[in-house]
Structure formats: C-alpha cells, structure tokens
Amino acid sequence: MSQKTKIIEREDVVIRFSGDSGDGMQLTGTQFSDTSALFGNDVATFPDYPAEIRAPQGTVGGVSGFQLHFGHQEVFTPGDYADVLVAMNPAALKSNLKWVKPSGTIIVNEDSFTEKNLEKAGYDSDPLLEDKLADYNLIKAKVTSLTRECLKDSGLDQKSILRSKNMFTLGMVYWMFDRPLKHSEEFIEKKFKKHPLVVDANKKVLKAGFNFAKTIEALPYNYSVAPANIRKGRYRNITGNKATAWGLMAAADKAKLELFCGSYPITPATDIFQELAIHKGLGVKTFQAEDEIAGICTAIGASFAGDFAVTTTSGPGLALKTEAAGLAVMTELPLVIVNVQRGGPSTGLPTKTEQADLLQAIHGRSGECPMPVIAASTPSDCFHFAFEAGRIALEHMTPVILLTDGFIANGTEPWRIPSMSDLPEIIPPIAKEGEDFLPYAREDDRLSRRWAIPGTKGLEHRIGGLEKMDGDGTVSYVPENHQLMSDIRKKRVELVANNIPELKVKGNDEADVLVVGWGGTYGHLMTAVRELQKEGKSISLVHFNYIFPLPKNTGEIFGHYKKIIVCELNNGQFVEYLRGSFYGIKFEQLNKLMGLPFTVVELKERFNQLLEDK
Amino acid sequence: MADTLLNKPNVKGLSAKDFRSDQENRWCPGCGDHGILNSVQRAMAEMDHKREDYAVISGIGCSSRFPYYMNTYGFHTIHGRAAAIASGVKCANPNLEVLQISGDGDALAIGGNHFIHAVRRNIDMTIMLFNNEIYGLTKGQYSPTSRYGMVTKTSPYGTIEEPFNPAQLALGAQSKFYARSIDTNINLTKEVVKSASAHKGTSIVEILQNCVIYNDGAHALITDKANKDEYQLVIEHGKPMIFGKDKNKGLIMGGNGKLVVVTIGEHGITEQDVLVHDAHTEDSHMHWLLSSMMAPEYPVALGVIRDVDSTSYDEKMAQQIEDIKAISTIKSMDELLNSGDTWVVD
Ligand code: SF4
Secondary structure: OOOOOOEEEOOEEEEEEEEEHHHOHHHHHHHHHHHHHHHOOEEEEEEEOOOOOOOOOOOHHHEEEEEEEEEOOOOOOOOOOEEEEEEOOHHHHHHHHHHEEEEEEEEEEHHHOOHHHHHHHOOOOOHHHOHHHOOOEEEEEOHHHHHHHHOOOOOOOHHHHHHOHHHHHHHHHHHHOOOOOHHHHHHHHHHOOOOHHHHHHHHHHHHHHHHHHHHOOOOOOEEEOOOOOOOOEEEEEEEHHHHHHHHHHHHHHHHOOOEEEEEOOOOOOHHHHHHHHHHHHHOOEEEEOOOHHHHHHHHHHHHHOOOEEEEEEOHHHHHHHHHHHHHHHHHOOOEEEEEEEOEOOOOOEOOOOOOOOHHHHHHOOOOOOOOOEEEOOOOOHHHHHHHHHHHHHHHHOOEEEEEEEHHHHHOEEEEEOOOHHHOOOOOOOEOOOOOOOOOEOEOOOOOOEOEOOOOOOOOOOEEEOOOEOOEOOOEOOOHHHHHHHHHHHHHHHHHHHHHOOOOOOEOOOOOOEEEEEEHHHHHHHHHHHHHHHHOOOOEEEEEEOEEEOOOOOHHHHHOOOOEEEEEEOOOOHHHHHHHHHOOOOOEEEEEOOOOOOOOHHHHHHHHHHHHHOO | OHHHHHHOOOOOOOOHHHHEOOOOOOOOOOOHHHHHHHHHHHHHHHOOOOHHHEEEEEOOOOHHHHHHHEOOEEEEOOOOOHHHHHHHHHHHOOOOEEEEEEEHHHHHHHOHHHHHHHHHHOOOEEEEEEEOOOEOOOOOEOOOOOOOOOOEOOEOOOOOOOOOOHHHHHHHOOOOEEEEEEOOOHHHHHHHHHHHHHOOOEEEEEEEOOOOOOOOOOOHHHHOHHHHHHHEEEEOOOOEOEEOOOOOEEEEEOOOOOEEEEEOOOOOOOHHHOOEOOOOOOOOHHHHHHHHOOOOOOOEEEEEEEEOOOOOHHHHHHHHHHHHHHHOOOOOHHHHHOOOOOEEEO
C-alpha cells in the first residue's frame, strides 16, 4: 500500500491516543485495535477515562486516553510505555508525556496549541517551540485546519466537521504501521448508515490523514508488526466486564436456571449490570435495587426461590453487602458476588485499579463465615472465571466471591469464542418432589445441602440466619451443634479444592526465583517473567485464580523454590494469607498502591535484583 | 368454635391446622402475635393457593419468628431486609404467594429504605407490619412508631422524636393497598389478609399489636371494651363510614378540608350525609385523611383503607422479558457469543 524506503520489523508496538473527552479517542483506539486484530496481531487495550464525567475541556483532568499494544507474539498487557503518542491538545501531551518511550514518536494537533489551551493545561510556555521534546520524533500536524480544509465542500456544519478530526489522526497512524483502511471504512459506513454525508466526510478525512502521513513521511522508516501465530478459531474483542456478564449468563444456561441479577450502580462494576440488563431477550432478570444491601438481598431471595442469582459491585459495595453475605453462608444458598476492585479505601480512586479487597473477600464478615473466593486474571478470562464462580456456587450450594479489578474490567483483548457445547454442564443439587428431604441433611462428598425450591410440593421448610440444627434445620442453640455446623461450613469450602484444577507453573520447576501473583496482574507478571526467561534467567511464574481454597498442589510447588516473591497491588494481603497457610516458607513481596498496574520495567528490575541476591 | 373453623378445609383440602408447623412457639404468653398467626392461618385456609406456593419471609424481631410457625416455605432473614429478599423471591418466581412479616423497627427503621422502595415498585406481595410501637426482641427500646415523649430504656427521659404514621409513609411511597387491623380482632385480620393477598401489587396490612411485656396497652385506648365502639371505625368499600355503640356516629367532610365526626340525628344530620368509603379511588387524599385519624379526636380507621387496581412490578418484569424475547434477534448464548464484530483466524 505504501512505498516506504525502510521497513523495520517490530515484535510489538504500543500506541497511546489521548485528547479531550470529546475528541473521540476511545473510538480511534478501538478502531486501530480492531484493525490490528483483524490483521492477525495479538492485541491488548486499556481505556483511561477521566474520573469526572464533565471535567472542564482542555484541562489535564479532562484528558481521555486509550492505550493499545499489538504484537507478533502473544501480548499480555496494554504495554507500559508508548512507542507512539497521539496528543490532540496540550493537556493530553502534558499528562501523557511521561508514558512515552525515549525517542518515541509524538503526534500533536498543532492547531490546538493556542495560548488559551496551553494555559488550561498549565504550561507556562509552548512545549512545541522549545527543545523539551527534542529527544522525541515530534510530528506537528495541523489536524484541525487540515480536516476543515478537506471538508470545506462537504456540506457539513462546522461542528460535524470538527468531530471527524480524530479520523485524520487514525489515518496517519494507519500509514505509519502499514495498516489497511478497509475495516474502519466499513465501520464508518455502518455507524453512520443514516447520514451519508457523514460517511463520506469521515472516510475522506481518514484517507487524508493517511496521505498526509505519507507525504510528510511521518516516520523516517516504517514499522511493521507481522501477524502473531494465533490459535485457529473465531475471535472477538471483549472487555472484562462484558466477559463477566456473559460468563454468568453461560453458567445459568448450563445449569438450566434463570439468571437474576440484583445490583446497584457502582464504578467500575456497573458495566456488568448494564450488559446483563440488555439481555432480557435471553431471559435475564435484572433488578436495580435501592442500595447495595438490597442488591444482594434481592439476589438471595431469588436464590431461595430457585434462580441462579448474582450481585455485582466494587469494594465499598462489598462492605455494605457483608451482613447479607453471611446470611447466604448460613442458609447455604448459591450466589455469586462479583467485586470489581478499585482503589480504596472509602470512595478512594473509583476509576483506578487495585487488589486491596482480597482479605475483605476472604474474611470480611461477622463470625466464622467462609466462602470460596476466585479471581479472574485477564479481560477475556473473566468469562471463564465468572462461569467457574457460578459452577462452584451452584454445585456446592454456597455464595462465591469473584474478584476482578478496574484494569481487566475495562481492558480489552481478542478472545477466541468458545462454543457452549464445550462448557461443562452444571448440576445443582435440586431436591425433587417426593424425596426424603431435611433442610440441612448432607449427602454428597461436597457436604452440600439440597436445594428445595418453593413451589415444590411436600418440601416446605424454613431456613434463616439463626444457627440451625444439623440435619433437620430447626433453630438450635446447642453448643456442640454450633461447633459442628461451624466445622461443616469450613469443611465445605475446603472441599471445593477437589473440584478445581491444580496450579501449573509457567517455566522451570526448579528455577532460582518463583514469581507469585493472583488476579489481574497476570499480564504484566507473565510479560516480565517471559522476557527474563528469554534472557536466560532462571525464573518461573505461578499465578493464582483460585484463592480460597487454594489449589491442592500449592504447598508442593512452593517447596521447589528457594526464592519466592509475591507481587500484588496492595500492601501484601495475599502474601499474608500465604504466610498463614504455609508456615516456614519465606516469601518476599512486591507491592504497589498507585491505582495503576505494575509496569513490566519495574517488575523486571525487582526480579533481577532478587536473582542477583545471594 | 375455634376448632370447627380450623378444620374447615379450603378448595385445596387444607384447613388452618395444615398451615401450622410443629415448631414450639416462643412468643410470650399473651403477645398479640399469637392472634395474628391464628388469623393468617385461617385466611390461608380460606384462600385457594397450594401450601407449597406460599413463601413467608421475615426480617428480625419478635414478629419475624413467624415463618417458623408456618408449615409453608419460609425464610427468617436479617434485620430490615425482608422487603428486599421478598422482592427477589417474587421476581424469581411470580407464581409464589409471598407474605412478608415485619415489625415497626424492622420495616420502618433499619428497613425503611427497602420498605418504601418495595411499595414504590409495587411488587406483588403482602407486607404485614406488626406495629407494637416498641422494640421487643432487644427488650424495650423506642421504635420509629413510638409516641412522642415515650419513656423506654433508650429514652429514659422521654423520646424527642416524632413517630411515623406507617400509612402516611406508605401513601407517600405510592402505595396501592393499605389495610389496618388489630391483633385481637381475628376475623377482621383474616379478612384484610385475604383482601391483601387478592390485590395485585404490594399490599400493606398494618396490625396494631400489643406487646404485653414492653409496651402493654399501647393501643388500649382503642381496644378497651369500654371505648372500642367509639374509637374503632371499621370501613368497607361502598359503605357509609358509621361507628359508635349506637351506630349513630359518622364522618363528614368539614369546610376546612378536615374530616369531622358527627352524630346522626343531631343538627339535622342524616345517614345520607355520612361519607361513603371509596377504597378504589386512585386519588389518595381521602385515604390519607382516614389513615391519619387518631383517637381520641377521631376513631381509628380499620379494614381496607385503600385498594387500587394496578399492575405489579413482577408482572411487568415477566412481560418485558417476553416482549423482548419475541423481537430479539439473538436467541441463544452461542448466538450472543458470536454476535457483533468477529473474525476468523485460520
Ligand atoms: S416481647 Fe412483646 S412483642 Fe415480643 S413476644 Fe413478648 S410480648 Fe410479643
């Protein structure tokens, strides 16, 4: 398509689009990532929205970003630092410059570097006029005026014309990475089907941007990232929150139950609830409750009445749900509680990511109140672990907490679409009319009670939050019975370990260093460990999705390594938990609390240090 | 008499006895809750639901032990949350006949938010509000319905907060059904429970209940034999609102927009002048006035005060799902997973 003199093959490239909330950067980024995925690259993306919905235009607080990482190899993260930054205004440049690699490329919309905008962004002087950016490949493009010029005869009003300027930058970046325009052209045709003028305008600007980059030779050389060697199959892009919603729906489908979700909106979990609300066509019942407590309580009621019930929330919401979660433990009803973790405590950093609700999930209830906790680790595996949370809840008659986080919830990656027939059936222990039924009789190896659903003749019974007599389920204050029931509740969660897969180490069984992680840090840990392995370092990774109970071979794996480092986005909650469970094993720890994921760079630095330590 | 009543089977062949569980009853002897339990079991015997279709959901408090004494599906939940849990039960399975049992503390203090929102949504269930104006289970603290100035363990010098009138709260939350009875009036309670159950939507049945231990005689002014006829007005839709020992007192609308108690035969007042109760009118103004009447200025209104036709939330929820299913292009999970932009890697 382009005639470049020099093409440089790259393993992977990171691009960051940034601009004002209204500049269409999310759409631009999504287009580039879809095109790259279609081209055959592996892709990971992460949107970075401002916390305030209507932050003032042109200010640093109002900058919206979208980072994407595409590669010839498997890509596990949206990347630490960008090879290319697109900055649509001074504020975008100011807030994102620190994320550009040394000698990276920066494309700025020169038109927006006006005195007023510079002031809004907090610049004392114009950074484009100084040598501050001399170390970068700075491309100044008059994006606004070029777009205007290109569309002067389009018949569109000024506002609509300006709205298409993001297509200009998209076109430029397409040229730089030798990408076809076809996918985006089709997208534009579909999106603006009812407005042919807008379709023409956007396509024209896209091409103009492409040609502009070619004319000015935006790069002295051209990057090319060859398609990755990806497993055959049909793919789609998916965010963690959407994958979570679909995983819950898949679990209901496989259990042949109706799905009920009682929730209250909370960032960053709301998208799961919204996604479920769309799918009434597949029978999903959503109930927007008056508060977090009612969210879980309606779900518990629905579970009592025989639905597969879920509630979705984030940390502060989980705190509000704890008493009711205890009721679900006491009554041994199936329930999935999804906690999309955000920065805390209190309102904290609602749009940022953290892993600091781990101990809340494991222990944060009154009394001895155990329930299984599992964690998803990538946007797409949210589907699998939401399904798993449902499977465990329904088969073991227990509430289950599924932990995701703001990073994987909003991130996207291509996902090989599973077939429903590949997923296991879920068989909850539903009591049938005519069977001998006692509310707290336990028959199977899971020690779960049977689920007698109201409406079933002859199985009328009463349950509740008061301690119940083993077997017949009458209210009991007998001391020995409370001991017994407490032991059973503990044992029931332990028995889940028989129904989950064992851990697999990524790398050598006997490496010098074992990196340990859990949940949404997988991508960064995997990238860092893999890069070090390629450099010949003796390092392996073991990553946990099943947190409570732990997989059965956990202790055995730890026994193989002298140096173990547990990395997590909190002050050391998982490592505390491991120390309590595996006495005598020495765990190093790496913690971060900035509302941001780890960077591969900082991980490698720490791991190298540990490798060198005697 | 009681036994013949208890043994009269309903259409499903069930009598009141069939709704009794074998659990030992732990309410204090003389507690008003016994009478209410009796009324509810009799009401069930006169209704046509199958036993397995009843779900009795309660919160926490003395009254909330109710489900244990019922031989139906029952759920004794946590303090204040019964309305939310009952809402979930009904939405999950609209075929169930859901009865929520709460006290004044459970429904109006810790559970106030769930109470008003259940009413606002109009979920098809009956909320029985046992109003004894005190916390009984925690041994005698004032509740949101305790009278102003009442001395209790947490208000040794008298309360300094105004009580709720539960009916005003419910009407403010757009309640479509409100009835009131007294624990000792087994027959009236039974009748209003039946009406509540027949109503589509959230039905509230407030029962003035006596706590013999911590607030004995809270409702004595209107329940004492001597005053009963003067301070109780049992209203019925379509009937003039007449009361009194001699059936000669009635309500008329005064010029200042307030209800006025009049005596038939005095000042030229005839029975024709007395207001006729309209429980079915959408306009809640008169229902507000009626449910706000307090003794000794007025008689207390009992019976079905408001009963307005409506479509319940759970019906609408089920209907919306059916409607969307009919027009949805995605018919299965596999179709959903493969919907939108996808691509093939070969
Ligand atoms: S304390 Fe009062 S309300 Fe509670 S059971 Fe005894 S009498 Fe009834």
